[in-house]
Amino acid sequence: MSEQSPEQHMNNSNQTTTDTNDAATEKAFLDNIRQSIDAVDCKIQTLINDRAKLAQQVAVVKKEHLANNAAAATDSNPIFYRPEREAQVLKAVMERNTGPIADEKMARLFREIMSVCLDLEAPQRIAFLGPVGTFTHAAALKHFGKAADTMPMTTITDVFREVEAGTAMYGVVPVENSSEGVVNHTLDGFLSSSLKIIGEVELPIHQNFLVAEHTKVDSLSRIYSHQQSLAQCRHWLDVNFPNVERVAVSSNGEAARRLKNEWHSAAIAGDVAAAEYDLHKLYTNIEDNPSNTTRFLIIGHEAIAPSGQDKTSIVVSAHDKAGALIEILKPLSYHGVSMTSIETRPERPNKWAYVFFIDMNGHIDAPNVSAAIADIRPLVKDLRILGSYPKAVL
Numbered sequence: 172m173s174e175q176s177p178e179q180h181m182n183n184s185n186q187t188t189t190d191t192n193d194a195a196t197e198k199a200f201l202d203n204i205r206q207s208i209d210a211v212d213c214k215i216q217t218l219i220n221d222r223a224k225l226a227q228q229v230a231v232v233k234k235e236h237l238a239n240n241a242a243a244a245t246d247s248n249p250i251f252y253r254p255e256r257e258a259q260v261l262k263a264v265m266e267r268n269t270g271p272i273a274d275e276k277m278a279r280l281f282r283e284i285m286s287v288c289l290d291l292e293a294p295q296r297i298a299f300l301g302p303v304g305t306f307t308h309a310a311a312l313k314h315f316g317k318a319a320d321t322m323p324m325t326t327i328t329d330v331f332r333e334v335e336a337g338t339a340m341y342g343v344v345p346v347e348n349s350s351e352g353v354v355n356h357t358l359d360g361f362l363s364s365s366l367k368i369i370g371e372v373e374l375p376i377h378q379n380f381l382v383a384e385h386t387k388v389d390s391l392s393r394i395y396s397h398q399q400s401l402a403q404c405r406h407w408l409d410v411n412f413p414n415v416e417r418v419a420v421s422s423n424g425e426a427a428r429r430l431k432n433e434w435h436s437a438a439i440a441g442d443v444a445a446a447e448y449d450l451h452k453l454y455t456n457i458e459d460n461p462s463n464t465t466r467f468l469i470i471g472h473e474a475i476a477p478s479g480q481d482k483t484s485i486v487v488s489a490h491d492k493a494g495a496l497i498e499i500l501k502p503l504s505y506h507g508v509s510m511t512s513i514e515t516r517p518e519r520p521n522k523w524a525y526v527f528f529i530d531m532n533g534h535i536d537a538p539n540v541s542a543a544i545a546d547i548r549p550l551v552k553d554l555r556i557l558g559s560y561p562k563a564v565l
């Protein structure tokens with residue numbers, strides 16, 4: 172170390188004193204603000220617990236109601252989950268929000284608080300199209316919150332079966348993707364099941380390029396993903412990894428899982444898979460179409476009360492005659508009900524016969540919706556109401 176003159180030393184120590192003073196002032200400021208944060212946290216914590224206690228009171232009322240109506244009850248367990256009420260709570264949070272936290276982020280915080288409150292009333296078992304880390308898993312967590320007990324299923328049919336059997340209380344299945352179209356397995360599931368649609372959830376599909384800690388990024392020889400995700404990132408892959416083999420696997424979750432034992436592979440998958448398998452997001456939002464969205468349905472047994480902003484889904488089996496579809500749609504227009512989607516599926520086992528899945532705005536309890544459906548009934552071979560449910564809020 173070089174010798175310093177007394178003068179230099181003095182200068183240095185003056186400098187240090189000033190720094191120390193600045194640092195001390197800053198620390199005092201921060202300590203002060205952090206004490207205020209601690210005080211606010213204390214209040215928030217007490218209030219969240221107050222909210223949870225109120226939810227427990229609601230649970231007691233629900234149980235008493237069931238006990239008092241035991242003769243009429245079809246099930247020995249009360250229904251704790253109320254999607255229409257949850258949708259109203261989330262909408263109210265967004266409407267009264269003044270910031271600086273964005274409306275949707277604030278609603279997501281409340282989504283998690285409600286999830287924990289509902290879990291306290293009764294843990295919710297939710298079957299979803301697995302494995303863990305798929306977009307359907309992300310949709311289940313988005314809809315029910317992280318306190319829900321999510322159960323991965325191998326196929327869409329398994330999700331329907333678990334909910335029918337009561338092993339799971341609700342199920343989450345994909346129904347349509349904005350670029351790839353409808354998921355036929357899900358629509359067909361309703362043809363052989365009496366389950367209802369009790370909710371919907373939309374998820375923007377953002378893909379990440381994932382690597383593990385041990386991955387040698389310079390020597391990649393394989394990129395795993397579900398074939399739909401590989402297709403959604405085709406252009407990005409052509410530009411960035413034109414010479415690396417793309418391997419389609421059964422799901423994005425499976426793609427992420429494979430990286431555990433392979434140092435020369437990468438995966439394309441969403442955030443839930445990255446977190447679940449502890450992977451690093453080397454590149455984010457690599458999908459070619461940034462507005463790519465998938466819609467999922469929540470299936471269950473109960474009819475849902477109106478939330479104020481609802482949809483109704485029906486499936487009709489049309490007569491095999493010219494103009495049948497036009498006749499079916501006329502009552503919707505006559506009663507001022509707006510149709511949000513229509514899908515056609517073959518009515519198996521009848522060859523060349525078709526069923527139509529029709530979604531419309533409004534709850535079945537709304538006079539115009541029930542009148543339109545009443546007018547459609549005599550025009551078709553069969554009509555089933557799949558459910559009325561709150562429109563996706565988040």
Ligand SMILES: C=C(O[C@@H]1C=C(C(=O)O)C=C[C@H]1O)C(=O)O
Nearest residue numbers: 226229251252253256285288289
């Ligand atoms: C508290 C209730 O039960 C559940 C929990 C909710 C909540 O935490 O706000 C809302 C609806 C239900 O899913 C209720 O029915 O009001």
